Amino acid sequence: xxxxxQTPKFQVLKTGQSMTLQCAQDxxxxxxxxxxxxxxxxxRLIHYSVGAGITDQGEVPNGYNVSRSTTEDFPLRLLSxxxxxxxxxxxxxxxxxxxxxxxxxxxxxxxx
Amino acid sequence: RKEVEQDPGPFNxxxxxxxxxxxxxxxxxxxxxxxxxxxxxxxPKLLMSVYSSGNEDGRFTAQLNRASQYISLxxxxxxxxxxxxxxxxxxxxxxxxxxxxxxxxxKVLA
Numbered sequence: 001x002x003x004x005x006q007t008p009k010f011q012v013l014k015t016g017q018s019m020t021l022q023c024a025q026d027x028x029x030x031x032x033x034x035x036x037x038x039x040x041x042x043x044r045l046i047h048y049s050v051g052a053g054i055t056d057q058g059e060v061p062n063g064y065n066v067s068r069s070t071t072e073d074f075p076l077r078l079l080s081x082x083x084x085x086x087x088x089x090x091x092x093x094x095x096x097x098x099x100x101x102x103x104x105x106x107x108x109x110x111x112x
Numbered sequence: 113r114k115e116v117e118q119d120p121g122p123f124n125x126x127x128x129x130x131x132x133x134x135x136x137x138x139x140x141x142x143x144x145x146x147x148x149x150x151x152x153x154x155x156p157k158l159l160m161s162v163y164s165s166g167n168e169d170g171r172f173t174a175q176l177n178r179a180s181q182y183i184s185l186x187x188x189x190x191x192x193x194x195x196x197x198x199x200x201x202x203x204x205x206x207x208x209x210x211x212x213x214x215x216x217x218x219k220v221l222a
Contacts, residue, residue: 031208042214043156043199050208058209090155094208098144101210103155 002026006091006104013081013111021076021107023091031094032074033058033101034066036087043090049074081111115139116202118213126221129190133216135200136182142202145183147174150197150215159185159198190220 007022025032033048035058045058049068063085065077074093078085088108092101118135125131137145145162160167162174162183173186183200197215 033210035212040214043212045209045211048209056209059211092210098203098208100146100158100161103157105155 004091004093004102004104006089006107008107009105010108011110013078013109015081015083015111017081019078019081021078021089021091021109023074023076023104024072025074025093025102026072027093027095027102028071029093029095029102030071031096031101032068033092034064034074034076035090035092036060036085037090037106038087046076046089078109083111085109086111113138114214115211116200116213118200118216120214120216122217122219124219124221125190127190127192129220130186130188131190131218132184132186133198133200133218134182134184135213135216136180137200137202137211138181139202139204139211140181141204142181144203145174145176146201146210147172147183147185148199148201148212150199152196156199156212187218190218192220192222194218195220 004025030051034046035043044060047066049055091104094101147159148156149159150156166175171188175184197217199215200213
């Protein structure tokens with residue numbers, strides 16, 4: 001099993017560009033989430049999903065979109081990148097929400 | 113006020129010492145709690161769940177105090193390899209939105 005796979009691992013964007021961070025899991029997990037991690041702020045929930053076709057907002061959803069068309073994939077879209085979105089992004093999945101999430105290795109995004 | 117709060121540390125302890133971290137949560141509806149470990153520039157990894165009755169996994173013991181709304185992590189016989197940041201997490205029933213604390217940094221010194 002690959003677990004939770006995130007691509008790309010590193011990305012540099014110019015302000016105003018859009019991009020999609022990919023996240024895939026092969027564990028048949030229903031629950032998936034996106035977090036961003038910034039120094040001094042900890043991990044903050046952006047969006048999460050409890051199954052295909054179901055998504056909801058977390059603490060910091062502005063500037064990001066998600067969709068969940070399959071159980072396996074949960075892409076995160078940056079609509080118009082801003083320097084404030086420079087961060088490390090983690091995708092995570094869980095079979096059942098009370099058993100803890102498994103995290104991907106992260107995407108380090110820099111917006112210049 | 114953050115929903116989950118931790119002392120950022122760092123806690124510098126000698127090898128073999130016992131160290132304890134606390135984490136407070138403000139949402140009384142929080143149902144499930146976890147401790148995660150995060151090494152520098154790596155993803156968080158689940159260390160243990162926290163049960164109402166307390167639970168132990170080797171050198172690690174987790175406790176939950178609902179009345180005072182805090183969870184704790186005790187590490188006995190600290191190893192150099194325990195050096196990491198420890199994140200506490202709470203989640204409310206039915207939402208599975210995990211809210212993380214900012215983490216407590218532990219350095220175990222030789």
